[in-house]
Amino acid sequence: MKSHTTRAFIALAIGGVLTLAAFLGAFFWAGVPDFGFVRTAERTDSVRYQGPFDQEIDEARYLANFAGYDVEVVAGGETVRGDLVEADETHVTIETADGEVTVSAAEFETGRVRGSSYGRPDWGQKIFYFHVPVAEISFIVFGFAAFYSIRFIMTRRREYDIKARVSMEVTLMFVTLTMATGILWTKAAWGVWWDWEPRLTTYFIMTLLVVAYFVLRNSVEDEERRAMYAAVFSILGFIDAPISFFITRLIPSNHPVIERGGLEPPMLVSFIVAQIGMIALGYAIYQLRMGEMLLQDRIESAKTQLER
Amino acid sequence: MASSSMRQFRAMLRKDIVMELRTKEMLMSMGLYSLLTMVVYFVALSQAGAGFDPRDIAAGLLWLAFIFTSMLGLNRSLVHEKDQGCLEALLLSPVDRPVIFFAKAIGNLIFLLVVEALTIPVFAFLFLQGQSVDVSTVALIPLVLVAGSVGIAGVGTLLATMSVNTTGKDFVLAMLFIPLMYPLLLGAVTATAAAIIGGPEGMSLFWTGMAWVVGYDVIMLLASYGLYEFIVGA
Numbered sequence: 001m002k003s004h005t006t007r008a009f010i011a012l013a014i015g016g017v018l019t020l021a022a023f024l025g026a027f028f029w030a031g032v033p034d035f036g037f038v039r040t041a042e043r044t045d046s047v048r049y050q051g052p053f054d055q056e057i058d059e060a061r062y063l064a065n066f067a068g069y070d071v072e073v074v075a076g077g078e079t080v081r082g083d084l085v086e087a088d089e090t091h092v093t094i095e096t097a098d099g100e101v102t103v104s105a106a107e108f109e110t111g112r113v114r115g116s117s118y119g120r121p122d123w124g125q126k127i128f129y130f131h132v133p134v135a136e137i138s139f140i141v142f143g144f145a146a147f148y149s150i151r152f153i154m155t156r157r158r159e160y161d162i163k164a165r166v167s168m169e170v171t172l173m174f175v176t177l178t179m180a181t182g183i184l185w186t187k188a189a190w191g192v193w194w195d196w197e198p199r200l201t202t203y204f205i206m207t208l209l210v211v212a213y214f215v216l217r218n219s220v221e222d223e224e225r226r227a228m229y230a231a232v233f234s235i236l237g238f239i240d241a242p243i244s245f246f247i248t249r250l251i252p253s254n255h256p257v258i259e260r261g262g263l264e265p266p267m268l269v270s271f272i273v274a275q276i277g278m279i280a281l282g283y284a285i286y287q288l289r290m291g292e293m294l295l296q297d298r299i300e301s302a303k304t305q306l307e308r
Numbered sequence: 309m310a311s312s313s314m315r316q317f318r319a320m321l322r323k324d325i326v327m328e329l330r331t332k333e334m335l336m337s338m339g340l341y342s343l344l345t346m347v348v349y350f351v352a353l354s355q356a357g358a359g360f361d362p363r364d365i366a367a368g369l370l371w372l373a374f375i376f377t378s379m380l381g382l383n384r385s386l387v388h389e390k391d392q393g394c395l396e397a398l399l400l401s402p403v404d405r406p407v408i409f410f411a412k413a414i415g416n417l418i419f420l421l422v423v424e425a426l427t428i429p430v431f432a433f434l435f436l437q438g439q440s441v442d443v444s445t446v447a448l449i450p451l452v453l454v455a456g457s458v459g460i461a462g463v464g465t466l467l468a469t470m471s472v473n474t475t476g477k478d479f480v481l482a483m484l485f486i487p488l489m490y491p492l493l494l495g496a497v498t499a500t501a502a503a504i505i506g507g508p509e510g511m512s513l514f515w516t517g518m519a520w521v522v523g524y525d526v527i528m529l530l531a532s533y534g535l536y537e538f539i540v541g542a
Binding site: 153201202205208209211212215216219220221222224225228229231232233234236238241256259 | 371466470473474475476479480481484486487488490491527528531532535539540542
């Protein structure tokens with residue numbers, strides 16, 4: 001029987017190597033895609049996301065992120081094509097073959113990003129190899145927390161409470177990473193830091209539920225009661241996880257979805273290796289915390305024995 | 309067996325209602341709180357300008373008032389039970405735990421519906437005067453109110469039973485309640501807004517919202533019903 005620390009370091013080594021390998025694969029092996037694997041969602045009130053090289057825009061200000069790109073703008077019934085100089089809430093300026101043309105936002109009907117005139121690769125997509133595995137694992141670890149909570153309610157053994165709590169800590173970490181990387185990506189791809197979009201909203205709610213779990217734990221003094229309340233709340237809160245996971249497939253959403261068979265082999269391999277590596281890293285953190293919790297337990301019991 | 313459960317349920321519900329009719333504490337505090345919310349709304353909307361159509365946000369404002377009012381009421385209803393030792397006495401008596409849950413939840417549901425029924429006319433009087441609404445669809449709003457309040461009262465009773473035993477009662481209830489209520493609120497606001505707007509498109513949106521609310525009610529009430537036993541006994 002290996003100790004928690006040994007297991008943690010083995011998992012850390014495996015996870016570290018695999019994650020590093022995945023990132024090397026992602027950057028030097030997998031190509032920069034043209035977003036062919038992204039399913040698009042029809043939405044009229046915001047950006048319609050089709051990847052940066054063929055993106056339909058329905059509000060002038062959303063063009064702001066594409067300065068220097070080759071754009072096509074329909075305004076006042078006329079089509080203007082050229083390099084985008086600047087765009088904001090009031091106007092769009094485009095450099096055409098005949099000189100600069102300024103279109104006011106009021107006249108703006110639709111715009112389309114045709115591509116980058118200087119061929120800038122879409123490096124923003126590379127966050128896919130970090131953001132997606134981390135997000136998936138946050139759902140999985142939340143599931144473990146709910147599972148251990150159910151086990152706790154069934155057996156009332158303290159061990160399961162500790163396991164549920166540590167799983168929830170790992171969930172909090174992965175959820176935070178997902179939110180941070182997601183926010184960076186939405187700024188790069190959609191031009192906004194945040195959008196009240198179904199996936200983002202449900203995931204934000206999930207973050208709040210994980211935070212609420214710890215708020216609840218910290219405000220109950222009695223130990224058995226705390227364990228029971230936390231277990232019940234994590235089961236109730238877990239109902240949001242499948243909703244958040246499947247919502248992009250159920251209702252129109254801007255958030256990209258991977259389609260079956262949609263990834264090129266180099267991308268797919270890097271992605272799967274990244275997933276396994278992240279699972280190993282999550283497991284390592286879990287084991288490290290478990291070891292710490294058990295040590296704390298031993299110190300507590302040693303203290304009570306000394307006091308006697 | 310079933311009839312004795314029914315009797316216990318009725319006795320507990322009667323106790324809650326009689327106590328409320330004597331003190332009128334919950335209804336008074338919830339009613340006044342929702343009235344105060346209306347004042348805050350007026351201040352918030354005072355700079356909205358002439359082109360602003362209050363019908364667009366009426367549904368959201370109403371449910372905002374309901375959610376905060378209900379948190380106040382839920383907290384009160386369980387604080388009474390705990391401070392006066394009533395919950396302990398109930399737990400000592402040979403009553404099935406689910407019966408306690410249903411009695412408390414139905415009691416909360418009744419008070420919540422009373423406050424909602426009082427709030428809506430006040431809200432309409434203050435903010436929707438002179439606005440034309442489709443009476444045939446607005447008549448469907450009570451459906452949303454009942455479906456939404458069932459979810460609020462059911463899950464709220466469970467969470468309030470937890471939060472009365474914590475150190476930061478009100479804050480903990482809000483922290484647990486609002487994220488868990490999100491799907492229900494979204495559905496309820498959608499359905500209410502659709503009923504106010506009306507028309508055939510509004511009707512299809514209304515039933516979508518209702519489906520969300522009812523689906524949420526079924527899942528969350530089953531979960532709350534199953535888990536209440538462990539909370540109240542802990």
